[in-house]
Amino acid sequence: MSSAASSSPVPGRFGLRRALVRNRGALIAAAVLAILLFVVDWISAGPLTYFDVSFLSSGGATSALAAIGQTIVILSGGFDLSAGAVISLVNAVLASSMDPMAPGASIILWTAVGIGVGMAVGAFNGFFIAVLRMQPIVVTLSTMFILQG
Known part of the structure; x- marks a missing residue:
């Protein structure tokens, strides 16, 4: 009997790339949220607080x-x-x-x-x-x- 060589996928950068492509919608949404928080922090006089985040989310x-x-x-x-x-x-x-x-x-x-x-x-x-x-x-x-x- 000969044993068949099994080719199992090796986790690595190709798995990460597939995961990034598969979840690109969520990543884009998270990036937009981070950009919005950065802009609010930049525009506001003081540091970013809970009320700033609450205002953004309730709006x-x-x-x-x-x-x-x-x-x-x-x-x-x-x-x-x-x-x-x-x-x-x-x-x-x-x-x-x-x-x-x-x-x-x-x-x-x-x-x-x-x-x-x-x-x-x-x-x-x-x-x-x-x-x-x-x-x-x-x-x-x-x-x-x-x-x-």
Whole structure:
């Protein structure tokens, strides 16, 4: 019997190169975050603090949630032009209705109100697209115009 020479891949620089190529999206995102933190540190008068990082992360939360929703819509073959108008509507409803000094004011309640407003607009769009079989671009463009006034 002859033993077959097994050629197992040797971990080395080729494995590292493959890992870098495979994870290039995450590496680009980390590099952009590092650049943003460097710019904020350079612009601010004092050293980079927790509040600077908190401000950067809280400012992008709404956009990140909208991007997740839009990704799902686009992956399913749809098209939604009304997302920005829905975000503006939710912000306007919450800003005009919320009173943080009122007794019984609850972040959970106002979060539910904001989600409910967004869901109502989504149900409106979904009714016209799924039930009445209208084109998504027409429905969402019309919804955007209606919400923006």
